[in-house]
Amino acid sequence: xxxxxxxxxxxxxxxxxxxxxxxxxxxxxxxxxxxxxxxxxxxxxxxxxxxxxxxxxxxxxxxxxxxxxxxxxxxxxxxxxxxxxxxxxxxxxxxxxxxxxxxxxxxxxxxxxxxxxxxxxxxxxxxxxxxxxxxxxxxxxxxxxxxxxxxxxx
Amino acid sequence: xxxxxxxxxxxxxxxxxxxxxxxxxxxxxxxxxxxxxxxxxxxxxxxxxxxxxxxxxxxxxxxxxxxxxxxxxxxxxxxxxxxxxxxxxxxxxxxxxxxxxxxxxxxxxxxxxx
Numbered sequence: 001x002x003x004x005x006x007x008x009x010x011x012x013x014x015x016x017x018x019x020x021x022x023x024x025x026x027x028x029x030x031x032x033x034x035x036x037x038x039x040x041x042x043x044x045x046x047x048x049x050x051x052x053x054x055x056x057x058x059x060x061x062x063x064x065x066x067x068x069x070x071x072x073x074x075x076x077x078x079x080x081x082x083x084x085x086x087x088x089x090x091x092x093x094x095x096x097x098x099x100x101x102x103x104x105x106x107x108x109x110x111x112x113x114x115x116x117x118x119x120x121x122x123x124x125x126x127x128x129x130x131x132x133x134x135x136x137x138x139x140x141x142x143x144x145x146x147x148x149x150x151x152x153x154x
Numbered sequence: 155x156x157x158x159x160x161x162x163x164x165x166x167x168x169x170x171x172x173x174x175x176x177x178x179x180x181x182x183x184x185x186x187x188x189x190x191x192x193x194x195x196x197x198x199x200x201x202x203x204x205x206x207x208x209x210x211x212x213x214x215x216x217x218x219x220x221x222x223x224x225x226x227x228x229x230x231x232x233x234x235x236x237x238x239x240x241x242x243x244x245x246x247x248x249x250x251x252x253x254x255x256x257x258x259x260x261x262x263x264x265x266x267x268x
Contacts, residue, residue: 023175023176023177023180024177026175026176026177027173027175027177030207044238045241048207048238048241049241051207052207052208052209052242055175055176055207055209056209056210059175059176059209059210059211062176063176112214113179113183113214113215113217113218114210114211114214115210115211115213115214115217115246116210117210117213117245117246118209118210120245121209121210121242121245124245125241
């Protein structure tokens with residue numbers, strides 16, 4: 001009985017974080033998400049993948065969304081049935097061509113030594129990944145990663 | 155982000171420590187470029203022994219230094235890449251461009267023999 005209650009608590013858990021688009025907050029964001037999912041007891045590999053994907057999305061918001069300038073990045077996390085959903089949002093310049101941005105090695109900022117691998121890494125390190133963006137309004141990246149099988153939670 | 159630099163037989167050895175993300179790479183890039191200039195672009199060994207996190211900004215740092223050295227006729231190799239980083243290295247295909255060695259010694263030997 002007690003375990004059932006715990007599973008409901010996990011399903012209902014969420015966290016919101018908002019911070020200015022400063023590069024030192026990249027580590028804050030990924031460490032906060034890693035701490036948030038600790039309750040699911042993920043493997044080191046799952047945790048590294050999740051942290052890397054979060055780091056990529058937040059770095060994109062800072063470098064591309066706000067072009068290194070001022071702005072706010074919002075991070076929403078939720079846990080449901082052993083899956084974590086992470087949403088990273090900015091109100092920056094947005095992406096004109098999402099298909100092009102998702103091409104491995106494509107970067108709009110070669111002069112900043114960007115590798116063009118950020119979105120490819122996200123795609124490979126989480127289970128589901130969507131981007132919605134409106135030029136001039138901002139970008140929202142949604143990622144979902146399964147961290148525990150449903151059996152573990154029952 | 156901390157780094158430890160040493161010049162061994164004219165080759166620059168950089169031991170990275172901490173988390174290699176966008177925040178860390180920007181100051182690091184200039185520091186390594188300066189040291190490469192001081193050592194006349196003979197060669198670069200980048201050791202990842204002390205790196206427990208790296209994202210695509212780290213890939214950008216590696217590829218950027220590879221470009222610098224290639225254009226100046228110098229060689230670059232990587233070493234001590236731990237299991238945590240292996241997946242991002244494999245995904246990026248960086249293994250195909252820059253050789254990776256188990257130890258700093260074997261990395262240095264490879265540069266000297268090249």
